[in-house]
Amino acid sequence: MIKYYSVNGKIVTKEEASLGINDLSILRGYGIFDYFLIKQGRPLFFDDYLDRMQHSAKSIGLPLPFSRQELKQQIYDLIKANDLEEAGMKLILTGGYSEDGYTPTTPNMLILVATLPSYPLTHYTEGIKLMLHEYHRTFPTVKSINYLMGVNLIPQMKAVGAEDVLFHFEGHIHETTRANFFIVKNDDTIVTAGEGILEGITRKKTLELARKCYPVEERNLKIDELQTAKEAFISSSTIQVMPVVQVSETTIGNGKPGRVSQHLRQLFRELEKEYLSALLV
Ligand SMILES: Cc1ncc(COP(=O)(O)O)c(C=O)c1O
Numbered sequence: 001m002i003k004y005y006s007v008n009g010k011i012v013t014k015e016e017a018s019l020g021i022n023d024l025s026i027l028r029g030y031g032i033f034d035y036f037l038i039k040q041g042r043p044l045f046f047d048d049y050l051d052r053m054q055h056s057a058k059s060i061g062l063p064l065p066f067s068r069q070e071l072k073q074q075i076y077d078l079i080k081a082n083d084l085e086e087a088g089m090k091l092i093l094t095g096g097y098s099e100d101g102y103t104p105t106t107p108n109m110l111i112l113v114a115t116l117p118s119y120p121l122t123h124y125t126e127g128i129k130l131m132l133h134e135y136h137r138t139f140p141t142v143k144s145i146n147y148l149m150g151v152n153l154i155p156q157m158k159a160v161g162a163e164d165v166l167f168h169f170e171g172h173i174h175e176t177t178r179a180n181f182f183i184v185k186n187d188d189t190i191v192t193a194g195e196g197i198l199e200g201i202t203r204k205k206t207l208e209l210a211r212k213c214y215p216v217e218e219r220n221l222k223i224d225e226l227q228t229a230k231e232a233f234i235s236s237s238t239i240q241v242m243p244v245v246q247v248s249e250t251t252i253g254n255g256k257p258g259r260v261s262q263h264l265r266q267l268f269r270e271l272e273k274e275y276l277s278a279l280l281v
Helices: 024-028 047-061 068-082 121-125 146-152 153-159 199-211 259-280
Strands: 003-007 009-015 031-039 087-094 109-114 128-134 166-167 172-176 182-184 188-193 216-218 229-235 240-247
Touching: 003 068, 009 068, 009 153, 031 047, 047 068, 047 087, 047 199, 068 109, 121 240, 146 153, 146 166, 146 188, 146 199, 172 216, 182 199, 188 199, 199 216, 199 229, 199 240, 229 259, 240 259
Parallel strands: 128 166, 128 240, 188 216
Antiparallel strands: 003 009, 003 109, 031 087, 087 109, 166 172, 182 188, 182 229, 229 240
C-alpha cells in the first residue's frame, strides 16, 4: 500500500500532500515531470530519467530545487518509506506560486508514487490499433505536464477502438500521446522519427539493442510509409515494446505482430533484468 509522497523534499502522507491553488501548474499548465519505474525496489535506468528531467527543467527555465544527489536520496527515502518493490514514480516540477498568475517563481517539487499500470496480454500477442491525428506537441523534447490534446481525444479514440493516438504533422509521424513510434520495413530496417519528439528512455534503450541486430534509421518518417511497413510498434516505460497492427484505416503488414517487434520486446526485457541484477552486485 502506497502511503507516502514527497513535497519539496519532505516525506508526507498522501493525505497531507498538497499544492496551493496559486501554483502556475494549475493556473497556466506550466510545469514538467518525469516518470520511471521502480522494480525490485530499485529505480530503473535512473540516471537516464534524471538527465531528461534536468533537460526539461532547463528548457522551460525552471531551476531544479535539489542537486541530483539530493533528489536521488529523496527517491531512495521514499522507496524505503513505502517499502516499494514495484511501482511507478512521478517527479513533478511546477512553475511555483505566482503573484501575477503568469510569471514563474520558485518551483514546487513533488514526488508521487503509484501502482504500475498493467496491459492485457493480448495487446502484446495480437497487437493494438492506433488512431491518427494531426498535431505536434509544443516543446516536443520537453516532458511537459500538458497532455491537453491526448486527453481531449480519449472519447474519439475509444469510439474507434484505438489504444492510443498517433500524432503526425505536415506529412510526418512523430509519436503517440505517451509513447514513441517505429516501423519495420521489408528489409528489417527500423525507422523512427529523429526529431520533434520526446526522446523516450525506452526508445533510446530499444534503439541501442536494435542496432546490434538490424539497420536503424532515425529520420523524418513519412505518413505514407505506413502503407508498406511490414511491422510497427510503440515504446514507453510502462508498455515497454508493444506491437501495432493497425493505424486508423491502414492494416500494418499482415495484421499480426511481427518477428522484429517481438524480438525487440524480448531484448528489452532481458536488458531490464541485466540492469537490475547488475545493481545487486
Ligand atoms: C509524448 C511522449 N513520447 C514518448 C514517451 C515515451 O517515453 P519513455 O520511454 O521515457 O517512457 C512518453 C512517455 O510518457 C511521452 O509522453
